[in-house]
Amino acid sequence: MMLLSLKNIHVTRRNRVILDQVSLSLKEGEFIGLIGPNGAGKSTLMEVALGLLSFTGQSNLAQMGAAERARTAAYLPQAREIAWPVSVEDLVALGRIPWPGSGRSQNDAEAIDIAINRLGLQNFRKRTALRLSGGEQNRALIARALAQDTPLLLADEPAAGLDPAQQLACMGLFRDLAREGRGVLASVHDLGLAARYCTRLVLLAEKHVLADGVPEDVLTDAMLHRAFGIRVRRVQTPDGLAILPLPA
Numbered sequence: 001m002m003l004l005s006l007k008n009i010h011v012t013r014r015n016r017v018i019l020d021q022v023s024l025s026l027k028e029g030e031f032i033g034l035i036g037p038n039g040a041g042k043s044t045l046m047e048v049a050l051g052l053l054s055f056t057g058q059s060n061l062a063q064m065g066a067a068e069r070a071r072t073a074a075y076l077p078q079a080r081e082i083a084w085p086v087s088v089e090d091l092v093a094l095g096r097i098p099w100p101g102s103g104r105s106q107n108d109a110e111a112i113d114i115a116i117n118r119l120g121l122q123n124f125r126k127r128t129a130l131r132l133s134g135g136e137q138n139r140a141l142i143a144r145a146l147a148q149d150t151p152l153l154l155a156d157e158p159a160a161g162l163d164p165a166q167q168l169a170c171m172g173l174f175r176d177l178a179r180e181g182r183g184v185l186a187s188v189h190d191l192g193l194a195a196r197y198c199t200r201l202v203l204l205a206e207k208h209v210l211a212d213g214v215p216e217d218v219l220t221d222a223m224l225h226r227a228f229g230i231r232v233r234r235v236q237t238p239d240g241l242a243i244l245p246l247p248a
């Protein structure tokens with residue numbers, strides 16, 4: 001089933017064209033890594049998809065009412081803001097707001113437990129989220145998105161600020177969610193993580209989708225040089241492809 005359908009997206013910010021003729025679709029079971037240089041428009045595209053920014057073109061999510069959209073797509077924004085001194089458990093429970101019971105039903109309790117366990121936050125449950133480290137707060141916010149229990153998850157640089165083990169756990173979690181039948185769109189800067197964990201990569205640069213396909217077809221020398229101005233060293237490991245960026 002198609003979960004996300006963006007067609008001919010055009011975005012202008014402060015009289016500057018940021019995205020032009022961008023189309024992207026995502027089906028259940030896919031974990032798409034959105035890659036591209038700083039400023040390419042990855043966050044912009046996610047905000048547009050959710051109807052949070054004005055644009056021309058079509059987004060199936062932006063066409064939905066707020067309640068339906070909140071039950072279809074969870075969103076981890078790039079700015080990891082926790083506004084109040086709530087416990088991790090209460091923060092994660094906020095993900096349940098779109099559902100009947102607003103955090104207090106049996107379903108809510110189960111979804112909150114699952115999210116806390118999958119992010120390894122059991123020992124932080126009663127802690128004030130504002131007093132966690134940056135990486136721990138990030139995991140709590142991913143748990144909030146997971147508790148929303150939506151078929152689609154949009155995550156803006158979910159692995160940013162996580163230690164290497166937590167980066168692997170985070171990417172592994174998203175891969176598992178896709179294997180369980182959800183769809184995940186996540187912006188990723190680490191090309192090796194993107195290559196190993198994503199089912200598909202979409203490379204945004206020069207206002208367009210420069211490449212869209214399986215990782216080995218997108219991460220070509222020519223594309224990486226064009227989009228990032230780098231060359232790379234590739235190492236095949238038993239765990240998949242490792243990519244070392246090098247100056248051109």
Ligand SMILES: Nc1ncnc2c1ncn2[C@@H]1O[C@H](COP(=O)(O)OP(=O)(O)OP(=O)(O)O)[C@@H](O)[C@H]1O
Nearest residue numbers: 013014018036037038039040041042043044045078
């Ligand atoms: N509030 C804003 N007003 C005007 N321009 C903006 C605003 N926010 C972002 N931009 C511009 O839009 C472009 C795309 O930004 P965006 O944050 O979507 O890029 P990105 O690919 O997510 O980058 P990064 O990898 O650095 O997170 C950039 O050129 C940026 O300067």
